């Protein structure tokens with residue numbers, strides 16, 4: 273097995289546009305993370321502004337009517353909030369961030385974007401605050417260079433949007449480990465789809481390991497690194513900081529050992545269960561730390 277040569281610096285995609293246009297925590301936390309990086313909280317990380325997603329790219333993953341509705345502002349109520357030019361800018365920047373991070377990971381072994389993967393966005397409509405599906409775009413971008421792509425979705429909720437867009441794709445393997453059945457989807461292939469809703473904290477890391485085993489053989493990994501599985505960020509009692517830290521190390525070690533380039537997206541992580549947004553951002557910083565280790 274070849275070893276991926278992780279090159280430094282770790283380039284993470286982010287721009288001020290990510291966090292404008294809506295008050296959604298899923299995007300506003302990116303600003304706090306960027307601040308932590310600028311303060312040097314994790315060494316050897318560089319922030320890079322992405323190019324925005326193009327209409328052509330959006331049409332690879334979404335239906336023409338839906339793309340037209342969102343781009344034109346014809347539909348005022350979209351998944352990420354009330355349509356505005358600023359909100360559209362944010363959506364296109366975060367979607368473009370996943371594309372650019374994927375290209376960077378293909379070149380230098382690993383990368384990420386301080387945007388959500390937006391795994392609830394379906395082919396024909398947005399849902400669960402997700403307008404366009406950055407994970408699905410990342411998969412298609414990676415497939416221009418590699419034979420098979422894996423998506424590891426460890427957000428607390430299931431990624432029914434990603435499945436809706438990519439389920440029939442023969443070159444995409446999806447392992448979805450959640451702690452909540454929201455947006456659960458039905459696998460249609462034993463070899464390409466794994467969906468598990470973990471019912472007890474003691475099963476969590478075992479199921480993550482099972483998911484990584486399931487993904488053996490893919491040549492590129494897209495990691496939806498949700499922190500909402502954490503007991504105080506919207507998740508399950510017993511999924512502590514230590515569990516999250518071990519999870520991040522398991523994923524990155526797996527990529528390194530299997531010689532698989534890896535890209536991360538932030539995904540969920542919320543203040544609903546008592547954390548401040550800074551504390552949520554601190555949790556997401558664990559992913560960056562694991563990527564740099």
Ligand SMILES: [Zn+2]
Nearest residue numbers: 427428429540
């Ligand atoms: Zn979630």
